[in-house]
Amino acid sequence: MLGGLAALLAAIGTAISYLVVRRLLRSQQQIAAAVTALRNREVVEAPGTPVLETNQVGEALAETSVRLLAQTTALEWRKHTLEACVERRTRALAESEARYRLLADNASDIIMVREIGGPRTYVSPACLSMLGYTHDEFIALPTTALVHPDDCASVIAAYASISPERPRLTHLHRLRHKLGHWVWVEAAFRLLDGREPATVLVAIRDVSERQRQSEELKLAKEAAEQASQAKTEFLAAMSHEIRTPLNAILGFTSLLCEANHLMPDDRRKLDVIHSSGAALLTIVDDILDFSKVEAGRIELDLRSFAPDKLVGQVLAIARGVAAAKDLDIRSEIDACVPHRVVGDPDRLRQVLLNLLNNAVKFTPRGSVTLSLHCADSTGPDARLRLTVTDTGIGIAKEHQARLFQRFSQAHGSIQRDFGGTGLGLAIAKRLIGLMGGVIGFESAPGQGSAFWFTLTLPVASEPEAAVPPMRTEQPLAPPSARILLVEDVDINQELAGAVLTGAGYAVEIASNGAEAVMAVQHGAYDVVLMDVQMPVMDGIAATECIRNLPGPQRLVPIIAMSANVLPEHVGRLKAAGMDDHIGKPFQKRALLDAILKWRSREADAADQRSGGLAEAA
Numbered sequence: 001m002l003g004g005l006a007a008l009l010a011a012i013g014t015a016i017s018y019l020v021v022r023r024l025l026r027s028q029q030q031i032a033a034a035v036t037a038l039r040n041r042e043v044v045e046a047p048g049t050p051v052l053e054t055n056q057v058g059e060a061l062a063e064t065s066v067r068l069l070a071q072t073t074a075l076e077w078r079k080h081t082l083e084a085c086v087e088r089r090t091r092a093l094a095e096s097e098a099r100y101r102l103l104a105d106n107a108s109d110i111i112m113v114r115e116i117g118g119p120r121t122y123v124s125p126a127c128l129s130m131l132g133y134t135h136d137e138f139i140a141l142p143t144t145a146l147v148h149p150d151d152c153a154s155v156i157a158a159y160a161s162i163s164p165e166r167p168r169l170t171h172l173h174r175l176r177h178k179l180g181h182w183v184w185v186e187a188a189f190r191l192l193d194g195r196e197p198a199t200v201l202v203a204i205r206d207v208s209e210r211q212r213q214s215e216e217l218k219l220a221k222e223a224a225e226q227a228s229q230a231k232t233e234f235l236a237a238m239s240h241e242i243r244t245p246l247n248a249i250l251g252f253t254s255l256l257c258e259a260n261h262l263m264p265d266d267r268r269k270l271d272v273i274h275s276s277g278a279a280l281l282t283i284v285d286d287i288l289d290f291s292k293v294e295a296g297r298i299e300l301d302l303r304s305f306a307p308d309k310l311v312g313q314v315l316a317i318a319r320g321v322a323a324a325k326d327l328d329i330r331s332e333i334d335a336c337v338p339h340r341v342v343g344d345p346d347r348l349r350q351v352l353l354n355l356l357n358n359a360v361k362f363t364p365r366g367s368v369t370l371s372l373h374c375a376d377s378t379g380p381d382a383r384l385r386l387t388v389t390d391t392g393i394g395i396a397k398e399h400q401a402r403l404f405q406r407f408s409q410a411h412g413s414i415q416r417d418f419g420g421t422g423l424g425l426a427i428a429k430r431l432i433g434l435m436g437g438v439i440g441f442e443s444a445p446g447q448g449s450a451f452w453f454t455l456t457l458p459v460a461s462e463p464e465a466a467v468p469p470m471r472t473e474q475p476l477a478p479p480s481a482r483i484l485l486v487e488d489v490d491i492n493q494e495l496a497g498a499v500l501t502g503a504g505y506a507v508e509i510a511s512n513g514a515e516a517v518m519a520v521q522h523g524a525y526d527v528v529l530m531d532v533q534m535p536v537m538d539g540i541a542a543t544e545c546i547r548n549l550p551g552p553q554r555l556v557p558i559i560a561m562s563a564n565v566l567p568e569h570v571g572r573l574k575a576a577g578m579d580d581h582i583g584k585p586f587q588k589r590a591l592l593d594a595i596l597k598w599r600s601r602e603a604d605a606a607d608q609r610s611g612g613l614a615e616a617a
Contacts, residue, residue: 132205183206188205382456389448393448482505483529559578
């Protein structure tokens with residue numbers, strides 16, 4: 001810029017000099033012409049004064065020189081300012097580059113610059129400490145030699161996916177160390193703006209320790225799952241082994257208690273045996289229930305139910321035990337309680353029975369009250385509060401904190417004096433929490449206890465379904481009804497056979513699944529009661545074979561009778577083709593009701609089939 005200005009000044013000076021010289025020459029010519037005219041005595045017009053014109057030219061030249069000097073001075077100042085600015089910026093850029101280089105050279109992460117589809121143009125010294133390569137070695141390594149073979153394709157795809165629309169991404173892969181082992185790295189890719197060809201800045205971090213911990217966590221999780229599965233299988237096996245003899249103990253004592261010829265002392269002894277067996281069964285059920293709750297295997301079965309009827313049902317169950325202790329047991333229900341709500345009535349029944357049984361157990365005299373209150377039922381939801389209040393022994397303050405903990409009771413003498421596992425309240429708390437509610441209690445020694453829980457349940461809009469009338473033309477146990485009992489244990493054959501024949505059924509027995517399949521092929525049965533764990537052929541295989549038979553035999557109702565009561569076991573039984581499940585030890589009423597239910601359904605289906613055939617005819 002300054003060079004151009006100097007050239008301009010030189011040109012201006014040359015032009016001015018030319019004009020001055022030209023003006024002087026013209027003045028001289030005018031003077032010479034005037035002198036010649038005077039000599040010839042001619043009239044001559046006086047020329048302009050050369051000196052005056054020369055002075056005017058000089059003044060103009062001086063003015064131009066002043067202006068040019070001012071402009072030159074301004075240009076010199078601007079030149080100096082620009083040079084100082086360039087110097088400052090150059091120094092700042094050098095300092096910034098030095099700082100970034102210092103960071104890159106001393107960072108534990110590898111900083112790399114690479115053209116997409118081209119070579120690496122820069123790599124920080126961390127490649128030596130992380131991977132053992134020098135700068136030149138790392139720059140020269142091809143991707144296939146540096147990246148693990150299993151990760152190479154995804155790394156190449158990551159580079160290819162970088163674009164202005166997706167300028168950043170992170171990728172996890174393995175790089176080969178110079179010594180031969182693999183290093184897990186996390187690479188952060190960033191597209192640099194304004195670079196041609198397209199260039200990516202990559203920050204590579206060693207995450208081998210994180211991956212090691214993640215792998216250890218994965219292995220620990222798998223080990224925990226295997227341990228949980230082993231625990232579940234162990235509990236299922238123990239439950240089966242305990243339930244099998246309990247089936248005989250409870251079943252035969254129930255049959256004996258129904259006899260009319262017993263002496264009072266003998267009946268009392270049988271009652272003790274039966275109640276002891278029932279207590280043992282409760283312990284087994286509590287352990288299985290808590291195991292299912294801990295494993296998160298309990299799923300709520302939400303349906304419409306009447307809360308006041310649920311209260312009546314649980315009171316009816318607990319009333320027998322309360323009557324034996326001469327306790328007054330009653331209920332209190334608010335008038336504003338909705339007729340029907342949506343929830344899991346089975347799990348609510350389980351919680352209420354646990355609270356009622358505890359209240360009866362720890363109340364030597366007085367009363368037990370189950371109250372049902374509704375705080376608000378005007379909206380779509382109803383906030384229910386159920387409380388079980390007793391006049392029993394109460395709980396000391398120092399023992400209250402651990403009451404809802406598993407395997408925990410108020411104090412050591414409780415288990416000795418009253419029995420139990422200490423799991424009931426822990427299960428109740430988990431179930432209420434699963435339903436979105438809160439459970440608590442108030443108690444004082446000698447003043448009784450009040451256990452309560454609150455739940456917010458949707459109010460059901462549909463009316464209560466009418467209960468279909470029982471088929472009056474079909475007696476409870478028609479003499480013509482044939483039952484195939486498939487059971488390998490002699491004592492269980494004897495017990496179930498006694499219950500069924502006592503109810504009026506004709507019973508035939510098969511000792512394993514293979515015998516059951518043959519019996520169904522050659523005989524007409526109304527219901528098959530199928531054990532599961534049997535020699536030769538188990539109940540699941542036998543059921544599958546029966547369902548594959550030709551003809552109507554394959555449609556016979558099959559009810560599983562098994563001590564395997566875990567949900568996954570019951571699910572496998574129904575998946576194999578069984579229609580229902582009765583757990584061992586079985587209760588007489590539950591068994592007979594199940595048989596009647598499936599006989600009624602089969603009779604209805606037969607009526608429909610015969611009606612269809614008549615219409616077709």
